[in-house]
Amino acid sequence: MRKKDDEKQKCIKNxxxxxxxxxxFQGASxxxxxxxxxxxxxxxxxxxxxxxxxLRDIYQEYTxxxxxxxxQCLSPNMTGDEIIAELIRRYYYFIIENKEIFHFIEQFSxxxxxxxxxxxMRGPADLxxxxxxxxRRQILNNYNNDNLYAILxxxxxxxxxxxxxxxxxxxxxxxxxxxxxxxxxxKDI
Amino acid sequence: MRKKDDEKQKCIKNxxxxxxxxxxFQGASxxxxxxxxxxxxxxxxxxxxxxxxxLRDIYQEYTxxxxxxxxQCLSPNMTGDEIIAELIRRYYYFIIENKEIFHFIEQFSxxxxxxxxxxxMRGPADLxxxxxxxxRRQILNNYNNDNLYAILxxxxxxxxxxxxxxxxxxxxxxxxxxxxxxxxxxKDI
Amino acid sequence: MRKKDDEKQKCIKNxxxxxxxxxxFQGASxxxxxxxxxxxxxxxxxxxxxxxxxLRDIYQEYTxxxxxxxxQCLSPNMTGDEIIAELIRRYYYFIIENKEIFHFIEQFSxxxxxxxxxxxMRGPADLxxxxxxxxRRQILNNYNNDNLYAILxxxxxxxxxxxxxxxxxxxxxxxxxxxxxxxxxxKDI
Amino acid sequence: MRKKDDEKQKCIKNxxxxxxxxxxFQGASxxxxxxxxxxxxxxxxxxxxxxxxxLRDIYQEYTxxxxxxxxQCLSPNMTGDEIIAELIRRYYYFIIENKEIFHFIEQFSxxxxxxxxxxxMRGPADLxxxxxxxxRRQILNNYNNDNLYAILxxxxxxxxxxxxxxxxxxxxxxxxxxxxxxxxxxKDI
DNA sequence: GATGAATGAGAGTTCATTCAT
DNA sequence: TATGAATGAACTCTCATTCAT
Numbered sequence: 059m060r061k062k063d064d065e066k067q068k069c070i071k072n073x074x075x076x077x078x079x080x081x082x083f084q085g086a087s088x089x090x091x092x093x094x095x096x097x098x099x100x101x102x103x104x105x106x107x108x109x110x111x112x113l114r115d116i117y118q119e120y121t122x123x124x125x126x127x128x129x130q131c132l133s134p135n136m137t138g139d140e141i142i143a144e145l146i147r148r149y150y151y152f153i154i155e156n157k158e159i160f161h162f163i164e165q166f167s168x169x170x171x172x173x174x175x176x177x178x179m180r181g182p183a184d185l186x187x188x189x190x191x192x193x194r195r196q197i198l199n200n201y202n203n204d205n206l207y208a209i210l211x212x213x214x215x216x217x218x219x220x221x222x223x224x225x226x227x228x229x230x231x232x233x234x235x236x237x238x239x240x241x242x243x244x245k246d247i
Numbered sequence: 248m249r250k251k252d253d254e255k256q257k258c259i260k261n262x263x264x265x266x267x268x269x270x271x272f273q274g275a276s277x278x279x280x281x282x283x284x285x286x287x288x289x290x291x292x293x294x295x296x297x298x299x300x301x302l303r304d305i306y307q308e309y310t311x312x313x314x315x316x317x318x319q320c321l322s323p324n325m326t327g328d329e330i331i332a333e334l335i336r337r338y339y340y341f342i343i344e345n346k347e348i349f350h351f352i353e354q355f356s357x358x359x360x361x362x363x364x365x366x367x368m369r370g371p372a373d374l375x376x377x378x379x380x381x382x383r384r385q386i387l388n389n390y391n392n393d394n395l396y397a398i399l400x401x402x403x404x405x406x407x408x409x410x411x412x413x414x415x416x417x418x419x420x421x422x423x424x425x426x427x428x429x430x431x432x433x434k435d436i
Numbered sequence: 437m438r439k440k441d442d443e444k445q446k447c448i449k450n451x452x453x454x455x456x457x458x459x460x461f462q463g464a465s466x467x468x469x470x471x472x473x474x475x476x477x478x479x480x481x482x483x484x485x486x487x488x489x490x491l492r493d494i495y496q497e498y499t500x501x502x503x504x505x506x507x508q509c510l511s512p513n514m515t516g517d518e519i520i521a522e523l524i525r526r527y528y529y530f531i532i533e534n535k536e537i538f539h540f541i542e543q544f545s546x547x548x549x550x551x552x553x554x555x556x557m558r559g560p561a562d563l564x565x566x567x568x569x570x571x572r573r574q575i576l577n578n579y580n581n582d583n584l585y586a587i588l589x590x591x592x593x594x595x596x597x598x599x600x601x602x603x604x605x606x607x608x609x610x611x612x613x614x615x616x617x618x619x620x621x622x623k624d625i
Numbered sequence: 626m627r628k629k630d631d632e633k634q635k636c637i638k639n640x641x642x643x644x645x646x647x648x649x650f651q652g653a654s655x656x657x658x659x660x661x662x663x664x665x666x667x668x669x670x671x672x673x674x675x676x677x678x679x680l681r682d683i684y685q686e687y688t689x690x691x692x693x694x695x696x697q698c699l700s701p702n703m704t705g706d707e708i709i710a711e712l713i714r715r716y717y718y719f720i721i722e723n724k725e726i727f728h729f730i731e732q733f734s735x736x737x738x739x740x741x742x743x744x745x746m747r748g749p750a751d752l753x754x755x756x757x758x759x760x761r762r763q764i765l766n767n768y769n770n771d772n773l774y775a776i777l778x779x780x781x782x783x784x785x786x787x788x789x790x791x792x793x794x795x796x797x798x799x800x801x802x803x804x805x806x807x808x809x810x811x812k813d814i
Numbered sequence: 815g816a817t818g819a820a821t822g823a824g825a826g827t828t829c830a831t832t833c834a835t
Numbered sequence: 836t837a838t839g840a841a842t843g844a845a846c847t848c849t850c851a852t853t854c855a856t
Contacts, residue, residue, distance in 0.1 A: 457737070460738045462651070547650075548728070579801060582798055585783070591779050598771050609769045612772055620809055
């Protein structure tokens, strides 16, 4: 009984991100979402207050999931180089393998009017805290947090959505980017 | 007969980007756009074939404008440091001063289903050519073009949309970012 | 959930033929139809895929109904005179008592662009078969099917829509027509 | 100067009947008509008061033309058989060769709401007068005028719009119909 | 909890018509 | 006279949401 509910909600979430990737926000009507999820439109309103709340909730959930997935790869005794390499590499493959989720988060977070309805989230705060901590431990250079964040995560997003011709080229490109960013961000001794 | 009124088309374009910034793609209906532009809904269809074509045309126009605006700052005898500083700084202030246009371009280009309707554009090709040329002249390090592009333009976008508390802090943050990227990209001698 | 309401679909059908009689195809907009049927415009689209499909479906349904209503009056042991008299008389009064339906069918079937969207229907085939059969049994003269059809059904339609001053005159006019057509079509012995 | 005007109006008339044949009344908007006629929408309003008046005027003109074309074939010393044969044959080929005009007249005259805006016309009165005259001269049987009219003109319309496989078959079918109607209507001596 | 029917509001678009040239 | 631009009204259709079962 409990299980069935969760599966329905999962279907809805999948349908949302899938549809938005394929047809854009415009094309993701409640009826289409319901049809794609294999439920009735009315059922959607059992799990979510309304459409805006649905998008917002799904956004927040996926955002938290994504960040905590990224942070899972870290362990206390890693070197700075390892931390950077792991974060970037993990993010890169997450994007590749979860196109719909990534696309949904990006589109949503890029829209002020949607963002404004979201409360504070845990994940982004954890990320900022991580960066601050790494600076405190003299692992990262003492750059402005916004700059750190921007250099660490923007370029990898940028290349992850541009496929190369071969997998090997993609791999080399990623390694090169990791090397560059390590050289910038890691505290010179 | 009346002549087609360029002023009117400008109003429509302004209304589109303004509305999409304030209310998102969802909120930018043709009627709202027309009202904001001070014309009748039917008038929109004199200047654009349909709504999709309107968004696409405006996107392509603003994209070309933006890139050619960026490239205008370059002159043949600049050093690598100057080129990077100028490009990033110019882009940064362009974003700050043209929030609506930047936001519109980002939202549009981030949506595959919209992008797919666009033909090839000149601006992006010019940018790629510039990077290739700078590598050939041994001004930039010989990194993968995608990486060069990602490092040069993604971080500045990321920070430009996060306002600081004071203008001075913003200015320092930008200078820091420029310094970092110069150090990464400029050919070590 | 509610069950689909046959009553509602009947209301829509009535509204369609009524409105088209009163205001022509031009005046029969979906909103007017919905209002006349006492439902919301959106409800129409639950029962029909779109406006064209609605008109087509209703046309086909009424056409089949009409023809099968006509053929109901026939029984195996009738003479040729009786068959002709019954068919014409029945058709005449059907038209008089179902003006809207008849008018709708005529207007629709007279428009090639509408007709072309219809698949083959049963009724017309049954009619042709009837005529062929009656010729085979040497009840009707061996005229071309098109001519038989034209003489049997066109004149009665023509007079049915022209009201006379008194009912008696109408009745005499109809009897006269029946007599004429019997004399033409019935196999001389 | 004068000639050019008349040609424009002719273009409009042609465009109207052509478009209505191809796309139905629904598809014949003023803009489409104007485009098909090679003029501006505004120009239409120089020649006609509004759209309804345009359709009505064109209908009346074509109706008069058609009837007077039919009557032209008659001459005082023709026999009854010749009169009937000529009228039917001429009508038949007129329909074949002027599909658009015939279709337009039929659709228009079949719609009460359109008909009601028309004043009395000369042609139909002439036709009725002809029939009355032929009865007076004991050429036609003394049937009710509506019946005479119905038998003389409805069947030929019915077959004229159903093409046969070969021209010869069409010709035979027409001859047969003419024969039948002659036998019905011509005063037995 | 789950559903398909039902809906008012609003979407994109075209209409018949007029205006300014 | 003739035009293409311009428009408010109306079009077809879909939306997010609720209702009755």
